[in-house]
Amino acid sequence: MPSKNAGAxxxxxxxxxxxxxxxxxxxxxxxxxGTHEAAIDLLDKRSALYSDRVHSPMVDLGGFDWVLTMIHYGPWWRRHRRAFHQFFNPNAIAQLRPLQRSQVNHFLHRLLDTPEHFTEHIRHLFAATIMRIAYGIEVAERNDEYVAMAEEGLAAFSSLLVPGKYLVELLPAMRFLPKWFPGARFKRDAAEARIIVHRLRDTPWARTLAAMREGTANPSMTTVLMERNSASEDAEAKEEEVVARNTVAVAYGAGADTTLSSIQALFLVLASFPEAQKKAQAELDAVVGPHRLPDFADQDSLPYVCAVIKECLRWRAIVPLGIPHRLIEDDEYRGYFIPKGTLVISNIWAYSRDESRFPDPEASTPERFLKDGKLNPDIVDPAEFAFGYGRRVCPGRHFAEASLFLIVSSVLHTLAVSAPLDESGTPMRLEGKMTAGVIS
Known part of the structure; x- marks a missing residue:
């Protein structure tokens, strides 16, 4: 099973x-x-059958069994999903817009001051936003421990859980090998990851609980969930505390990395295809004008900017193979028998390069999503596959899309993004090499 360039x-x-x-x-x-249509037929339309996760020894060994993405389909998963949804459904995220605006404004100032550190600034933007939402914690301007935790935790998740990377996934008995045994490198990798992800989950949680006891905690997901749960000390209340801790950590960890990858890809798109950047800036000048920044209310009036975002999601698939689904009972599709327990992989990388839908897929062409100056509803929105399928669709999708719009439109309206110059003053050719992992 390939682990590098598996989509291709x-x-x-x-x-x-x-x-x-x-x-x-x-x-x-x-x-x-191999096609978006097949993924819709099985993972969307038959989601009651295809929403489980495979039982992977690496999930348990690496300490990822509490992560919403990896929890098996059933009542325990529903409790986590329900807790997450109450903060990130379309109505709830409207309350987060003032925070998003202030953090994006701060991000723009940081970019203007030190543009050469743009990757650091992007990481800070998402970590600062999510830490406020999840824990009510303000992160430091530089070298923040929570920013580092999120980066390390998601790197461990992305590296450790690539389908087919470790033989123990197919030979589970190998999990009982001692760490020093030849071929047991997976146990050492998993032990390191376990320390990292548990620190990510437990450290900010403990800090916020301590602040609540002292009466100094800022409002956050943690305070809402724990105050709601404080009236009872029975077994169910203890379980709800575990659900709350896990849910908040998922928001903190996942939100700080996946959208980050999308924004990094956006900068690559803008620097590599300056004509698209100029068209988006012209649209912003006409709609927003020179005296303010774009806001959420402008979105419907900025179809080209929206097309740039769609093309960014398509051009560089952030989760190239999604997270594999597992079939919970025998099924039949197009006359083929599919046995219970089948691991189902959706090749999102291939969907994004389907030439029947996206001609010349290696080119970044926002115009492919437009018709007569408006977004073309007949073209598949890359968000349909970029955020997953069925009951396993990313629960933070609405927040992520809102963040992408505000960041992209604000950067385009205030800055010019270009490739660095070589010794002769010519813009260098940029090559966006995607990393090998669950999250690229």
Missing amino acids: DYRELSDKYGDLVYLDVLGQPILLL
């Missing part, structure tokens, strides 16, 4: 055998979905 490798299989490729790897059935 899997697409070759789909090109050769069709959009349903069934594999049996040491007794583990695997179904590769």
